[in-house]
Amino acid sequence: MRVEKTADYRAWIDGLKDLAARARVLMRVDRLIHGNPGTHRNLTEGVSELKIDVGPEYRVDHSLRGDKSTQAKDIAKALLLNRKYLE
DSSP states (O other): OOOOOOHHHHHHHHHOOOHHHHHHHHHHHHHHHTTOOOSEEEEETTEEEEEEOSTTTEEEETTOOBOGGGHHHHHHHHHHHHHHHHO
8 A cells, every 4th residue: 555644644643752652653653554554444535544543542544643632633733634635
């Protein structure tokens, strides 16, 4: 699978203070690249969300990032990015 990492994603992953969580997120994204998304859910319009059960339940929506507290906003942004990508 082709995965493009946005500037927002890079800033978020580089800024994660929880090194164990950062390692888990990076591992999951690497597994996604190799065709193994693990626990995830399909949202809408071709956007999926990786669920990473560590810390505050991290989520990676499409090529975004976040946790449960920012989930709705992150999904909306992922949908917008996906629409722009498909244009």
